[in-house]
Amino acid sequence: MLWTDKYRPQELSEVVGNKKEIKIITDWVDEWKKGNPQIPLLLVGPPGIGKTTLAQIIAKEFSEYIELNASDKRSQDVIKNTIGESSSSRSLFGDEYKLIILDEVDGIHGTNDRGGVKAIGEIIKSSHHPMILIANDFYSKRLQSIKPKCQVIKMKKSRWNSISALLRKIAIAEGVDANPQALKEIAVKSQGDVRSAINTLQALADKDTTLEVADVEGMVTKDTRSDIFNAITGVLKSKTPAHVKEALWVEEDPTLVMEYIAENIPREYKKKDEIKKAYNYISKADVYFGRTQVSRNYGYWKYATDFMGIGVSNSKHETYKKFTKIQTPTIFGLMSRNRGKRNLRDAIADKMFDKMHVSRRVAVSMFPYLEIMFQNDELAWEISDFLELEEDEIKRFRKKKIPKKVIAKMEKQKEEMRVEERDKRAEELKNQMMNVIPEVEEPAEDELPFEIPGIDESPEDDVVEKPLVEETLEPAVEEEIEEEPPKEEKKEKKKTDKQVDLFSF
C-alpha cells in the first residue's frame, strides 16, 4: 500500500500547514450545514500539498459526494450527465446536500473536452449543491472565467520542517530507522510537495538499515533543470560525438535546449571564428525545427539535433579549460521582466484590432508612427478617443498627459458634432415618416434598429468583459430617436461615470 494513502489525513487537524485556509473552508461547510448556500470553493495550489485530501475530509460532512478528476473524460456531456443532473435535482430528500468535487479543473483541454470550462460555468450557475473545485495553476487561462464565480482559496506549499516532522512520524510508525538529517534532506528536496516527500521516503526506506543522508543525495530531485544543464555542458565541453549525442538525450523540448546552447556559446567560446561557426550551426538547427513544424515530419529533428549538438561542439578548436557557469537564456528573463509592458502593448493592439481591423503584428508595427502623432495634443486626444485608450495606454505613446484645456476643447467639439449629427438624423427620420416609406432605416453604426430574433451574440465570457464605454459614448443620437426602456439605465451609468471623473481629478 502506498504510504501516501495509508497516512492520508483523516481529520482536518492532521493536514500539514495552511491553517488559515482550512478555517475558511470549515466556515464554508458550517454555513452549508446551517442551510445557507455558498458559492463554490476553488482550491488552488501546487501539487502534493493536500488539496484533494482536504476536499475528501470535508466530503464526510455531507451525506454524499461525487468526485470527478482529470482522468475522467470530461466532455461537456459527461460533466452534465454526471453532475449537471445531480446538481440541480436536489430537494427530494430535503436538506440532503451532495458535495461535488471537481479535481484538476485547469487540466481541462480545449480539444478533447469541448466546452468543458463552459459546462462548469453553467453548472456553477445552476447548482444548488456545495461544490469544491481544485486546480494547480492560479494563472491558468482555463480558470479565468471560473475564478470570479468562486471563492478562491490559495493553498500554500508546506514548509520543510513540518514535512520533516511528518516524515519522522511515518518512519516511526513503519519501524524505519532514519537519520533526522536524511529526513530533512528529503523534505527540502520535495520543495513543499508532501506527497512526493512521502513517496521518496517509501522508496528509500529499508527496515534493516538506517536511512542516511548519502542515500538521499543519490535521489533525483524534482528539478529538471539539472538535466538541461548537463546537456549544455556536454555540448560545450566535449568534442567527442558519442558524448555529445548522449548528453543531448534529455526529456526537454529540443528548441528549448537549442536556446540554452545558443545563449552559452559566446560565454564559453572566446574566438570569433568559433562563435561564428557554432552560431551558424544553431541557425541551421533552427531551420530544421521550422521545417519540422511546417511539414510535421519529425524525422527532421535528428538533423537539427546534430547541428546544435555535434555541430556546435565541433566548432571549437579545443575544449576550454575554464569553468563557465551555464546561464539561462537572458531572453526569457527579458520577456518576463517586461511582461507588463508587453501586456500593455497587446492590450493596445487588441483595441486597434477592434477599431482598425489590424492584427497584433501590424498594430505594433504602427506604434512608432503613433508615437509621433501623439506628440500633437489634439491628435493624441482624437486617436485615444477613437481607440478608447485608457490613461496608461496613452502614456505608452506620450509622457505628458494631454492638457486639460485640449481635452475640454476636443470634447466640446465632439459634442457639437454629435448634436449636429443628431439633428440631421432627426430631420431624415421626419422626412421618412412624412413619405411613409415602410422601409427599414439604415442601422446606426454599432446598433441594431431592433432585435432580430435568432441572433445570439456569442454567449462567451469575453463578451461580458467588454467595457461599457461604447454605450456611454454615443447616447445622444439614440436617446432622441428611440424610446426604449433600457435608456434609464444608460442615463444612470452616464451619471456615475461623470462622478468618477470628478473625483479622480
Added chain:
Amino acid sequence: MSGPWVEKYRPQKLEDIVGQKQIVTRLEKYVGEQSMPNLMFTGPAGVGKTTTALALVKSILGEYWRQNFLELNASDARGIDTVRDRIKNFCRLKPVGAPFRIIFLDEVDNMTKDAQHALRREMEMYTKTASFILSCNYSSKIIDPIQSRCAIFRFAPLKGEEIKERLQFICENEGFEASDEGLETIVYFAEGDMRKAVNVLQAAASEGETITEESIYEVISKAKPQDIGNMINKALMGDFMGARNILRETMVLQGTSGEDMVTQIYQDVSKRVIEGKMDASIYMDLIEAIAECDFRIREGANPRIQLEALLTQFL
C-alpha cells in the same frame, strides 16, 4: 475629428479600392451572383487585403453585414481553441437577412500547422452556412488542403502613382500642403504599402501644416528602431554579446518584427558601403548572409535565432 487616417480613408466600396482591378472585377461577379467560394487573399502588407475583404462583405451581405460577419485574428494570443470556439458559435446560427455568413481570418500564415489542420476541419464542417476569407502574407506557409479549398487571389504591391494619388486626395481633404518631393519620398519609402504611406503622411502632418521632403525624412528616421547602427558597430568591433543584447531588447521591448530588423540592417550596411565606410567584399559577404536570413525568416524559421546568427557574421 477623425483618429487615424488609415481607418478614416479606408475605401468602403469595392469600386473605390486602389489598384487590384482584376481582383475587384472578379469579386464583383460574386456580389452579382450572391454567392462566393472560400477565398484566400495573399500578398504583402498594406496592399488592400483587409480593405477588399470588408468592402466585399458589405456589398455581398448587404444591410445586415455586421450581424453576419465575424472578423478574427488567427494569431490571436488566446490560441486556436478560442478561434475555433468563436467560429463554431458563429456558424451554428443561420444567416439572418443575408444569403450566408462570412468569416474573415487574418494572418493565417502565422498559425501553426496543427492549427491550420484544425481550421481546415472547421471550414469543411460549415460549408453550408458560412464562407471564409483567409488573409496571409505568404501562401507558401499555408497547408495544401486549405489552399485547395480556396479561390486564391494574389494582391500585388501598389504602384507608386496609385499611392501618390491617394496621398494627394487625403491632403486636399484634410487641408494640408504637401510638396511633390515630400510625397515622392513617402512613395519611395512605402514600397507599395499604402498603410505605411498614410501613416507617414499623418505623422508628418501632425508636426506641421506643410509636408516637405525634410519633414518626411524626419518622420522616417524617428520611426525606425534607434539602436540598429549601435548594434552593428558593437558586432563589428567584436562585442557579440553586446550586440546580441541590443537585438533582443529591440525585439522584445519595441516589438520590432524580424522582417523589419532585416530591412533595417540591410539599409544600415548599404549606407556604410555607399559612404565608403565598408569594404565592398565584406559588404557582399554580409549581403549573402542577410539575404539568407531574410529568406529563412519568411520561410518559417525563428527570426530572433536567425538574426543572432546573422550578427556573428559581422564579427
